[in-house]
Amino acid sequence: MQITLTINGADHTLDLDPRVTLLDALRDHLGLTGSRKGCDQGQCGACTVLVNGRRINSCLSLAVMHEGDAITTVEGLSDGALSPLQQAFIEHDGFQCGYCTPGQICSATAMLDELAAGWPSHVSPSLDGPCELTEAELAERMSGNLCRCSCYPGINAAIRDAKGHQA
Amino acid sequence: MKPFDYLRAENTAAACHAGAGRGAAFIAGGTNLLDLMKLEVMAPGKLVDVTRLGLDRIEEEAGGLRIGATVPNSDLAADTRIRRDWPVLSRALLAGASGQLRNKATTGGNLLQRTRCPYFYDTDTPCNKRTPGEGCAALGGETRNHAILGTSEHCIALHPSDMAVALRALDAQVEVQSPEGNRRAYDMDNFYCLPGDTPHIETMLEPGDLVTSVFLPAPKGDRQVYRKVRDRASYAFALVSIAAVIRMEGGRIAHAAIGFGGLAPQPWRDIEVDATLTGTTPSAALFDKVADILLQGAETHGGDDFKIPLVRRLLPAVLEEATA
Numbered sequence: 001m002q003i004t005l006t007i008n009g010a011d012h013t014l015d016l017d018p019r020v021t022l023l024d025a026l027r028d029h030l031g032l033t034g035s036r037k038g039c040d041q042g043q044c045g046a047c048t049v050l051v052n053g054r055r056i057n058s059c060l061s062l063a064v065m066h067e068g069d070a071i072t073t074v075e076g077l078s079d080g081a082l083s084p085l086q087q088a089f090i091e092h093d094g095f096q097c098g099y100c101t102p103g104q105i106c107s108a109t110a111m112l113d114e115l116a117a118g119w120p121s122h123v124s125p126s127l128d129g130p131c132e133l134t135e136a137e138l139a140e141r142m143s144g145n146l147c148r149c150s151c152y153p154g155i156n157a158a159i160r161d162a163k164g165h166q167a
Numbered sequence: 168m169k170p171f172d173y174l175r176a177e178n179t180a181a182a183c184h185a186g187a188g189r190g191a192a193f194i195a196g197g198t199n200l201l202d203l204m205k206l207e208v209m210a211p212g213k214l215v216d217v218t219r220l221g222l223d224r225i226e227e228e229a230g231g232l233r234i235g236a237t238v239p240n241s242d243l244a245a246d247t248r249i250r251r252d253w254p255v256l257s258r259a260l261l262a263g264a265s266g267q268l269r270n271k272a273t274t275g276g277n278l279l280q281r282t283r284c285p286y287f288y289d290t291d292t293p294c295n296k297r298t299p300g301e302g303c304a305a306l307g308g309e310t311r312n313h314a315i316l317g318t319s320e321h322c323i324a325l326h327p328s329d330m331a332v333a334l335r336a337l338d339a340q341v342e343v344q345s346p347e348g349n350r351r352a353y354d355m356d357n358f359y360c361l362p363g364d365t366p367h368i369e370t371m372l373e374p375g376d377l378v379t380s381v382f383l384p385a386p387k388g389d390r391q392v393y394r395k396v397r398d399r400a401s402y403a404f405a406l407v408s409i410a411a412v413i414r415m416e417g418g419r420i421a422h423a424a425i426g427f428g429g430l431a432p433q434p435w436r437d438i439e440v441d442a443t444l445t446g447t448t449p450s451a452a453l454f455d456k457v458a459d460i461l462l463q464g465a466e467t468h469g470g471d472d473f474k475i476p477l478v479r480r481l482l483p484a485v486l487e488e489a490t491a
Binding site: 001017018019021040041042045048054055056057060061062064065107110111114117118119120121122124127128139140141142143144 | 168170171172173175194197198201202205214216218239241244245250254257258261262264265266267268270271400401402
């Protein structure tokens with residue numbers, strides 16, 4: 001099928017089998033290999049991208065279903081300069097092998113927006129918001145992103161630091 | 168993944184018509200369906216995309232809310248009306264999956280998600296739900312995450328939803344449109360089918376029937392609790408979960424509706440439990456008694472034996488919190 005995807009602000013027209021996931025379209029058809037394939041079943045979060053500002057697992061979504069959506073990958077987060085989160089991941093050493101990092105950064109970017117919008121989480125004492133980004137809140141809200149190197153202390157410090165810049 | 172045709176439906180009638188075709192399946196969030204298609208547990212010949220039918224709104228009606236079938240779980244959980252008047256639904260949604268999945272998963276899809284029985288997923292083992300008549304590898308197998316109520320000799324798979332447990336305790340209705348254009352609604356009590364000897368038939372839906380919305384009536388109880396016990400703190404299915412909707416009047420329980428997850432092939436509710444609680448004064452003895460009522464007829468399979476003592480502790484704890 002011929003479809004047009006809008007990725008990082010640019011339109012790309014592709015001829016795709018409907019079976020192609022958004023992740024495979026990005027990596028194999030457009031050369032945007034920042035989004036990673038880890039588990040390919042929505043468990044690890046390495047494939048996380050933003051669709052209309054929302055974080056999703058691109059491995060569990062068909063590319064053909066995303067015509068007209070604004071898709072942002074890790075390649076689109078930096079506008080010349082690194083985003084505050086990207087910079088913070090470097091400063092706090094929020095990675096070891098780096099495989100999960102694009103997914104962590106895309107996920108955290110949207111997670112901070114969810115927090116700013118007052119969305120509660122499973123561990124929020126009240127549903128009324130606003131929520132503080134406690135250790136428990138951060139762990140719960142980022143539970144869809146795994147790091148096999150277990151660099152969570154650096155990842156968490158980076159997200160906190162970036163939130164401080166955002167506030 | 169097996170090849171399939173993709174059709175983006177322009178309106179609900181066209182979607183139902185296309186969905187009635189042999190081998191067709193609806194897709195919205197796709198988080199469960201695509202996972203199953205990659206494993207070829209499911210192999211629809213046609214996918215009908217229902218994400219652009221305008222079914223993504225939450226509207227107020229008669230003191231309740233009509234929730235469109237494609238409203239994402241994250242939006243539903245964050246809706247200020249849900250948070251205020253149906254907090255048990257918000258809590259149940261937030262207890263499920265991850266932030267990424269809740270952004271994709273929809274109201275209708277959550278209701279219709281398939282069991283996570285490992286033998287249903289493993290095409291090298293027999294499964295009556297996947298291939299009727301093949302046998303059940305769960306019986307005699309690893310049964311930590313299986314049902315102990317409402318099962319049959321053909322299937323002990325459980326329904327994995329958190330959201331649906333809350334919806335059952337809230338007396339929600341599932342609204343459906345048929346390929347003939349008829350609209351009908353099912354109480355949550357009547358929407359799901361028990362496995363019996365047809366575990367592959369899970370709901371009352373016929374081919375082409377599209378879940379268009381869920382109607383949430385005005386809350387009958389202001390004390391709402393959702394408690395979920397699982398193997399890790401986040402992003403795991405329930406071992407046991409309980410949704411309690413209670414109204415107290417003069418120290419007595421005036422309304423009680425208790426939903427259970429992790430126990431049965433469908434979000435579970437026991438009218439005898441609700442009736443025994445209603446009109447009485449809360450006490451430890453009462454809570455133990457309703458746990459006995461709930462578990463009469465429960466059948467465990469070894470790996471899930473622990474669910475009996477777990478329910479006996481969890482149910483009184485939830486009822487104590489909800490009636491305090």
